[in-house]
Structures are given as C-alpha cells and as structure tokens.
Amino acid sequence: EAGSDFGEEVDYTITGIDAGAGVTASTEEVLEAYDLEDWSLQTSSGAAMTQALGDAFDNEEPIIVTGWNPHWKFAEYDLKYLEDTQGTFGEGEDIQTFARQGLEEDHPEAFEVLDNFYWEGENMNEVMLNINEGADEEEAARDWVDANEDMVSEWTNGLDAVDGEEIELVYVAWDSEIASTNVVAQVLEDLGYDVTITPLEAPYMFQSVAAGDADGMVAAWLPITHEHLLEDFEDDIVSLGVNLEGAQTGLVVPEYVDIDSIEDLK
Ligand code: PBE
Structure with a gap:
C-alpha cells in the first residue's frame, strides 16, 4: 500500500510548525478524524519546517509538512x-485585520490604514520570495512599498x-505574516508613525490586542485557523475586515511522492 510505505519512510511523522499555530490544531483534528493513530505531528517553527522541506528536496526524500498559502515554498518547490x-x-480562508478598542479615537490615521490595507496573494508572495532569497525583512517590505505606490x-x-x-x-513569525506586518509598518512609518x-505566539497576539497593549494585527486567519482565538477575544477587539482572500492551510507533500489524499496516509 502506498500509504504504509510512505508512512514508514517518514517515520509516521508530520513535520509541523509552532504549537500555537491554527494549522497545528487543525492537523491534530485531522489525525483524529481520519483515524491516523499511528501518526504524530512534530511541532517546531515555520523556519524549521521550511528547512526540513529544503533538505528533503535536496535529497528527493519523502516528507509531509503542515503547509499554507500564500507561501513562497510553492514557488520554490513542486508541492x-x-x-x-x-x-x-x-x-x-481570508486573512483579517483587527485593532484594539480605542485606536480609532487615539490614532485615526493608523486605524484608517489598517482598515484600508488589502492586497493579493501574489503581492504577499513578492515580499516573501525576496526575504527567502536573503533580503532583510524590513528592506524587502521597503522595496515592495516603493515599487507599489x-x-x-x-x-x-x-x-x-x-x-x-x-x-x-503584533504578529507571529510565520513567513506570510512577517511579510504583511513589515509592509504595513513601512506604510505607517511613511505617514510619520514610529x-x-x-x-508573539498566536494566542498572545490576540490577547495583546484585546488587552490594548498592542494597537493591531493583520494576521488572523479565518474562519477556521484562528477560530478558537477569535472566540476567546472577539468581544475585546475591533474587526477591520479582510486584508487578503484565498488563503489555505493543509497537509503538503512534494509532487514526487505517490500519495494524493489524506486518506492515503492510512
Ligand atoms: N499559518 C500561517 C498560521 C496562520 C498564518 C497558516 C501557519 C496558523 O496556522 O496559525
């Protein structure tokens, strides 16, 4: 059976990202829902996951990771x-923006920028690819802002x-959110803000906006990925709507492995 060979080859281990990520929780649900009791999810970080992916491609070895798009890995590798x-x-899913209560009164211009911020997956990809090729995060955002007046x-x-x-x-150091947050920061800097x-970890990102310690974030994936965090904090944060459409999370493998469905992992 393709699935059991594949399982043995990867030690029945899914290479994950941080424990607080929504895709981590979704993957735990998947292991339950599909009766994959032989499998485990190994948490680490977004950076460790992409490192493992790169190592696997270097050697054409099998791997399975928790993945998402927009993400540069789909441009870099056949996945x-x-x-x-x-x-x-x-x-x-959509990626959504939230502000702290009172931001609109305290800093109306910043509130307006956060409210207006909207771009496409391909825009985010340009920033991510640049960073992945070695550009400094802030400089990659600067270059993108200058090129997209x-x-x-x-x-x-x-x-x-x-x-x-x-x-x-506030943001979580996922590649997608590093890109968006740095871009919005540059735009606010250009308007004169410091x-x-x-x-932060995802739960603290929501919590700090809800507590008013941070002014906002552009990193909420809904309706699925951060649903549980939204439930916890929605009464204390201000929704500014969608900033990117057409995002997705899931289990991701190289094209060169011969499984196509989560069902094949059994
Ligand atoms: N992600 C990227 C995050 C949201 C953005 C899919 C890794 C998560 O799973 O929580």
Missing part, C-alpha cells in the same frame, strides 16, 4: 496539498501625516 475529503482544513496610495488616500506617534503591531512590530 501539492493532500486532498482533504473530510474538509477539516476548510475550503479556503499605486496600491499603497489607496491605503493612505487623503490621510494627513502624523508626528512620530507610536504604534505597535512603528514597533513585535513577534
């Missing part, structure tokens, strides 16, 4: 999502410059 017949990962001006249209007021954005971006 496929395993078919999710039970729909545990959902049928696509038309889109950026839609986010800042009609807003007055401010004078060094402080704004703190911006700090702080990487």
Whole structure:
C-alpha cells in the first residue's frame, strides 16, 4: 500500500510548525478524524519546517509538512496539498485585520490604514520570495512599498501625516505574516508613525490586542485557523475586515511522492 510505505519512510511523522499555530490544531483534528493513530505531528517553527522541506528536496526524500498559502515554498518547490475529503482544513480562508478598542479615537490615521490595507496573494508572495532569497525583512517590505505606490496610495488616500506617534503591531513569525506586518509598518512609518512590530505566539497576539497593549494585527486567519482565538477575544477587539482572500492551510507533500489524499496516509 502506498500509504504504509510512505508512512514508514517518514517515520509516521508530520513535520509541523509552532504549537500555537491554527494549522497545528487543525492537523491534530485531522489525525483524529481520519483515524491516523499511528501518526504524530512534530511541532517546531515555520523556519524549521521550511528547512526540513529544503533538505528533503535536496535529497528527493519523502516528507509531509503542515503547509499554507500564500507561501513562497510553492514557488520554490513542486508541492501539492493532500486532498482533504473530510474538509477539516476548510475550503479556503481570508486573512483579517483587527485593532484594539480605542485606536480609532487615539490614532485615526493608523486605524484608517489598517482598515484600508488589502492586497493579493501574489503581492504577499513578492515580499516573501525576496526575504527567502536573503533580503532583510524590513528592506524587502521597503522595496515592495516603493515599487507599489499605486496600491499603497489607496491605503493612505487623503490621510494627513502624523508626528512620530507610536504604534505597535503584533504578529507571529510565520513567513506570510512577517511579510504583511513589515509592509504595513513601512506604510505607517511613511505617514510619520514610529512603528514597533513585535513577534508573539498566536494566542498572545490576540490577547495583546484585546488587552490594548498592542494597537493591531493583520494576521488572523479565518474562519477556521484562528477560530478558537477569535472566540476567546472577539468581544475585546475591533474587526477591520479582510486584508487578503484565498488563503489555505493543509497537509503538503512534494509532487514526487505517490500519495494524493489524506486518506492515503492510512
Ligand atoms: N499559518 C500561517 C498560521 C496562520 C498564518 C497558516 C501557519 C496558523 O496556522 O496559525
């Protein structure tokens, strides 16, 4: 059976990312839902996962990872999502923006930028690919903002410059969120803000916005991935809507392995 060979080859281990990620929780649900009791999910970090993926491709070895798009790995490697017949990962998600209560009154221009921020997966990919090729995160965001003045001006249209007021954005150090958060930070800096971006684990990202310690974040994946975090904090955060459509999470393998569906892991 293809699945049991594959399972043995990867030691029945899915290479995961951080324990607090939504895709980690979804994958634990998948192991239950598909009766994959022989399998385990090994948590680490987004960076460790992409390192393991790169090592596997170097040697054309089998691997299975928790994956998502937008992500540069789909441009770098020939990858496929395993078919999710039970729909545990959902049928696509949006990335959404949230602000702290009171931000609109305290910093209306920053609130407006966060509210207006909207881009496409291909835009995010440009920043991610640049960083993956070695660019500094802040510089990659700077370059993207400079090269996309038309889109950026839609986010800042009609807003007055401010004078060094402080704004703190929180995010999790996933490649996708490193890209978006750095871009928004550059745009706010250009408007005159003094911006700090702080990487946290996902639950603390939501919590700090809810507590008013941070001003906002552009990193909520909904309706599935961060559903449990939204439930915990939705009464204390301000929803500013979708900033990117067509995101997805799932289990991802190289094209060169001969399984196609989560069912094949049995
Ligand atoms: N991700 C990227 C995150 C959201 C953004 C899919 C790794 C998660 O699983 O929580």
